[in-house]
Amino acid sequence: MYFDFTLEEINTRNGILDKLLDTAFDAAVIIDENGHFIHCSRGSLELTNLKREEVIxxxxxxxxxKSPFESVLNTGKHQTGVMVVINGRKCMTNLFPIISDGKVIxxxxxVLFRNLNNLKNILANMTKSTESQFKDIYDVLARVDSNYTFNDYIGKSSVVKNMLEECRMASKTLYPVLIIGETGTGKEILASGFHSENMKAVTPFVKINCTAIPDDLLESELFGYEKGAFTGAVAAKKGKFELAxxxxxxxxEIGDMNxxxxxxxxxxxxxxxxxxxxxxxxxxLNARIIASTNRNLKELCGQGKFRQDLYYRLNTIEIKVPPLRARKEDIPILVKHFIDKGQLNISFSDESLETLYQYNWPGNVRELRNVVNRLSVNYNNKQxxxxxxxRIIEPDLNLYHHNSDSTFPQNKLNQMAIGSSFEAHEKQLIxxxxxxxxxxxxxxxxxxxxxxxxxxxxxxxxxxxLDKAVKVREN
Ligand SMILES: Nc1ncnc2c1ncn2[C@@H]1O[C@H](COP(=O)(O)OP(=O)(O)OP(=O)(O)O)[C@@H](O)[C@H]1O
Ligand SMILES: [Mg+2]
Structure with missing residues (x-):
């Protein structure tokens, strides 16, 4: 990933580049080929507490x-997810080369306080306005890979080893892949891993969430449209298949497609x-298709909600991702991974690891990561x-009490109304x-x-x- 701007464009202030950097990122800077700052966004000045004239x-x-500007200048290769401390604040940064005529200029x-998806969402909103000047840049950003490889999928258990072996073998083919697993089990890491595994050059990785987008919009997002195709289509737009x-x-979330x-x-x-x-x-169609879902597609086929023929098309390669409760022996290594990755200052005794071990992790690895992060905020520098x-997990039991096979605070679980199904409870809670x-x-x-x-x-x-929710309230 790189920015394709000319020397003149990067030296033009208050243009589209500055506007993008100002609006899309919490903080941003541009350095020239000699490593000198030529621009710093408002956010970057606020973050560093410096004045513009002190930086430029x-x-x-x-x-x-400590920022690896030099290596990006020398290699022309982007670096993402670089953790730096700016003015005492731990930040995640991405560095992109600006390349003009094949030369790094x-x-x-x-600086991203949040993740890339948040950034993409911001830009997606900006591109909704048809006269938006950010359209092309969003197209570029939409293609940024999450940059995961199979090595980023942490786990040593035999179930993970076997699954990764299966993924590595399958990645050598170009058949569609169907990745099935509960929420937070790392399906996106694996999908991105499939993409990176055979990548000889920088190629696009384009993701679309079939749940988050209304049905008609999903179609135009996937296929793109020509100018005048429908009211509001004032200019042609490439779809995800084309971008990829x-x-x-x-x-x-293919299971939610109509x-x-x-x-x-x-x-x-x-x-x-x-x-x-x-x-x-x-x-x-010149792109590999990977579909993922946390729903039971076979069941959906039986209910007439998912086309069986599509299911068989997609599942040439089917990867079943195990829930964390089926590989609890991986908990310590995952905890260590999140501590190292976030440069967190906490440690876990054997006893506290045992507590983690006893919980059933309905939100899977994402939930474990969130718990570790929350602990690091509340108990910095402590064991x-x-x-x-x-204290952190218990409130979640309200939402996740279906883990009745768990030996973890059984007393809490028993307090739940007997007979009330998980679904009914979850629905009411929502x-x-x-x-x-x-x-x-x-x-x-x-x-x-x-x-x-x-x-x-x-x-x-x-x-x-909304109506139903209001009715419940009225009752
Ligand atoms: N095996 C793993 N190794 C390291 N981190 C993991 C692993 N699995 C999940 N994670 C963490 O959990 C987060 C969520 O993973 P991911 O988005 O891939 O889950 P998902 O299966 O796509 O979930 P959902 O169905 O909710 O979209 C990741 O950002 C990562 O931090
Ligand atoms: Mg996902």
């Missing part, structure tokens, strides 16, 4: 000696060709005790939380400690509507 013209080593360094040319498309679009997708997979909406030119852990959060999905997701798309998924699955 300075060599990066005077301000941020500078580096853009951006030469690379990979990840169809995330039947009409499933038929269209099946045709694309069979004919290896498709058209933009409103277009009549056949475009070749975590079992009590510390229980309705209550939505109510408490005035139906703000983001706040509710935060409160429930799940991601927005998971919450959308559940709202859809349980058929929760």
């Amino acid at each position: 013209g300075q060599h990066y080593s005077c301000i941020d000696a 500078g580096v853009i360094g951006v 040319a030469g690379g990979t498309v990840l169809l995330d 039947l009409r679009l499933q038929s269209k997708l099946l045709r694309v997979l069979e004919e290896k060709e498709y058209e933009r909406i409103g277009g009549n030119k056949l475009l070749p 975590v005790s079992p009590d510390n852990i229980l 309705i209550n939380t939505l109510e408490n959060c005035s139906y703000n999905i983001s706040s509710a997701a935060k409160e429930l400690k799940i991601c927005r798309s998971t919450l959308y998924n559940k709202i859809k699955r349980y058929g929760i509507t």
